[in-house]
Amino acid sequence: MTIEQLQTHIPYLEKELLQQIEQHGVFKTLPPQTYLLREGSHVNMLPLVLSGRVKVLSTTEERDLLLYYIEEGQSCIMSFAAAIENHQSRVEALTETETELLLLPVNQLQQWLNRYPSIHRFMYKLYNQRYLELVERVNHLIFWKMEDRLLKYLHEQARLLQSRELPLTHQQIAQDLGSVREVISRVLKKLEAEGKISQRRHLICLLEEN
């Protein structure tokens, strides 16, 4: 079950590595809103998401900051970095949906890194994706207005949820965008007036493509 899922998402993993993973990996299913990593904790398992979604936040002095979502077939670069550089976690990670995970023991991982090049391919790809996502975000923070950032956010949520009906509160959105509730309410009203969304308590519906 688990290994087949993995192979689908990351087809280039060596057969032997897959066996190793099957042998040493720990399969786990977590309910929504469960922390799998807290700030400051030691990382001894690298998570690999088989199904579901994990949200990763950076906890700064100011406020929490959304970093990325770990989707099916992905892992967590911040956990990986903490693992191989052997420092504590700078981030927290929690499930957003029920999530099936494969947890890879870090000491095993260290050995695999020397034997199976495909892991590097996997991690580089992921690092690069995450980096480019952040670059885009910086770009939008500098050049875009809240209305556009919000719209983009909603469409991204729609992609993640595979639905145009988004069960979000204004407060949550504000946190993810680094803004405040009143502003999000105001801008959502504007989008509603423009016919781009409709909303009711706990739910926002996207009315337009893209």
Added chain:
Amino acid sequence: MTIEQLQTHIPYLEKELLQQIEQHGVFKTLPPQTYLLREGSHVNMLPLVLSGRVKVLSTTEERDLLLYYIEEGQSCIMSFAAAIENHQSRVEALTETETELLLLPVNQLQQWLNRYPSIHRFMYKLYNQRYLELVERVNHLIFWKMEDRLLKYLHEQARLLQSRELPLTHQQIAQDLGSVREVISRVLKKLEAEGKISQRRHLICLLEEN
């Protein structure tokens, strides 16, 4: 000459790899303000900075965006990504000072990646550093005022230049921070009034530690 410098900065590289690098790497010295990579160009050499400094920009629709400086003993993650994923460059890179470079042929690099684990250690470390830098930047964009972002920028420049005297124009600073000249002028005046800096044409002096 070149290899000794390299060993100083990255002591954990395998002896054999160093020999390979010496054999296949191309040593090059570039004057300031020279492009070593343009957007859209194909990457067939991975640059390694031995001395000097290279500025890397993302060229978006809106405006250019400062990504990072490649310093002594560092390489370029965006070039690396383009090389191993075999796509064109999404960024441009140009020297800020006279710069000594070691250019590693990408086809050789591919082989080295399978033989010498130390390269991975090097690249992961760099990727992680760049990622954390961007996270910090997002944080500051969201939570900090221009005055504080500007001060931080000036101190970073002081570190890079090894001097409190920064030969910068307001226009350059504005570009790096994603703002406009007038705003930077205004805020610099304020900092000057507060006794934190002094300035004259083409030069800003930091008057305080940190």
Added chain:
DNA sequence: CCATCTATGTGACCGAAGTCACTGACAATG
């Protein structure tokens, strides 16, 4: 059904930063 809690709506206000228009200072060059 009433009390409470959470989510949302909204108006008034404020401050930060971007825009525009113009001025003046300085440097370089013929």
Added chain:
DNA sequence: CATTGTCAGTGACTTCGGTCACATAGATGG
């Protein structure tokens, strides 16, 4: 030295987004 171009200073204005205060609506649970 006169012209030109770059750099910096500045006031007036606008806009966006954050803050505050308060209202209302819907859900929830005893």
